[in-house]
Amino acid sequence: MDLVRTENLKVRFPLRGRAPFAPKKYVEAVNDVSIAIPRGQTYGLVGESGCGKSTLANALLGLQKPTSGHVYFDGQCLDTADRETFRALRRRMQMVFQDPFSALNPRFTVEKILQEPMKIRGGMTESEMRERVLDLLGMVGLSGEDLPRYPTDFSGGQRQRICIARAIALRPDFLVCDEPVSALDVSVHAQILNLLMDLQEQSGMTYLFISHNLAVVRDICADVGVMYLGMLMETGPADAVFSNPLHPYTRFLLSAVLDMNPESSRQPMLLKGEIPSPIDLPQGCAFCTRCPCATEQCRTVRPLLTEAESGHFAACHLLKKQEQG
Ligand code: SF4
Numbered sequence: 001m002d003l004v005r006t007e008n009l010k011v012r013f014p015l016r017g018r019a020p021f022a023p024k025k026y027v028e029a030v031n032d033v034s035i036a037i038p039r040g041q042t043y044g045l046v047g048e049s050g051c052g053k054s055t056l057a058n059a060l061l062g063l064q065k066p067t068s069g070h071v072y073f074d075g076q077c078l079d080t081a082d083r084e085t086f087r088a089l090r091r092r093m094q095m096v097f098q099d100p101f102s103a104l105n106p107r108f109t110v111e112k113i114l115q116e117p118m119k120i121r122g123g124m125t126e127s128e129m130r131e132r133v134l135d136l137l138g139m140v141g142l143s144g145e146d147l148p149r150y151p152t153d154f155s156g157g158q159r160q161r162i163c164i165a166r167a168i169a170l171r172p173d174f175l176v177c178d179e180p181v182s183a184l185d186v187s188v189h190a191q192i193l194n195l196l197m198d199l200q201e202q203s204g205m206t207y208l209f210i211s212h213n214l215a216v217v218r219d220i221c222a223d224v225g226v227m228y229l230g231m232l233m234e235t236g237p238a239d240a241v242f243s244n245p246l247h248p249y250t251r252f253l254l255s256a257v258l259d260m261n262p263e264s265s266r267q268p269m270l271l272k273g274e275i276p277s278p279i280d281l282p283q284g285c286a287f288c289t290r291c292p293c294a295t296e297q298c299r300t301v302r303p304l305l306t307e308a309e310s311g312h313f314a315a316c317h318l319l320k321k322q323e324q325g
Contacts, residue, residue: 236309
């Protein structure tokens with residue numbers, strides 16, 4: 001069963017500072033997105049900066065109210081839940097941020113940082129909290145000796161371990177990992193990713209994993225969604241999307257991944273054209289201003305997500321033509 005699900009989710013932000021009688025304009029941050037994340041699995045979200053990945057994550061966490069559509073967590077609709085239910089559901093979700101340097105209060109010791117969520121929730125004695133903090137430190141590869149130390153005493157990788165320990169302090173069911181290694185030295189990427197995978201194996205947590213690194217997404221995610229200008233361009237099992245990318249934008253992202261084979265003759269795909277403004281999206285396909293395969297139909301008719309093979313969807317008019325051919 002799916003733990004997290006969205007149904008035709010839209011989030012848009014009004015543009016401020018316009019003349020009093022000017023027509024209202026909106027930034028379309030998330031546009032008609034439906035995804036489902038089964039319990040215990042990892043869903044990878046990829047796309048260029050500003051494509052709406054973080055807004056979608058905030059909506060999944062109940063931090064951003066949808067303009068329309070719904071977010072469901074464990075079968076319950078977040079946006080129509082009463083205050084008590086929402087708070088109870090919200091406690092079961094946490095986030096690991098991109099930058100562990102700014103995510104930790106430099107004036108708090110590790111002990112205080114890790115106890116904070118428990119204090120906010122309440123119901124634990126001092127000794128229970130201390131025991132849990134020691135457990136958490138062990139789980140993320142740190143020790144009791146680190147309790148009185150401050151974030152500035154640690155390396156980037158160690159700080160991200162503290163952030164992860166804080167995120168799992170209340171045993172969440174759902175963890176959003178928003179580019180969790182992109183601010184870290186490359187040498188510690190594998191350690192942090194392995195830690196996240198080990199924790200998932202031990203506790204059965206469900207992850208939304210946001211990343212620019214397609215190789216990592218392919219390795220650790222069961223399903224993947226490719227976003228462009230707030231819309232899902234392609235989604236499906238990671239193996240299917242990466243071995244048989246159906247959407248020209250997915251092909252472009254994959255072609256930009258560094259090829260480690262020195263003898264490979266693969267050339268990165270170059271895109272011409274401008275990215276449209278999210279305030280004034282094209283009437284047809286959002287990718288039509290950059291797509292090398294765009295036709296007149298692409299400029300006027302928006303393609304819908306269509307299932308091309310089991311569970312593998314893409315929003316491109318070319319799919320229909322391939323089917324007909
Ligand atoms: Fe390119 Fe047209 Fe497909 Fe959009 S619908 S990705 S413009 S071919």
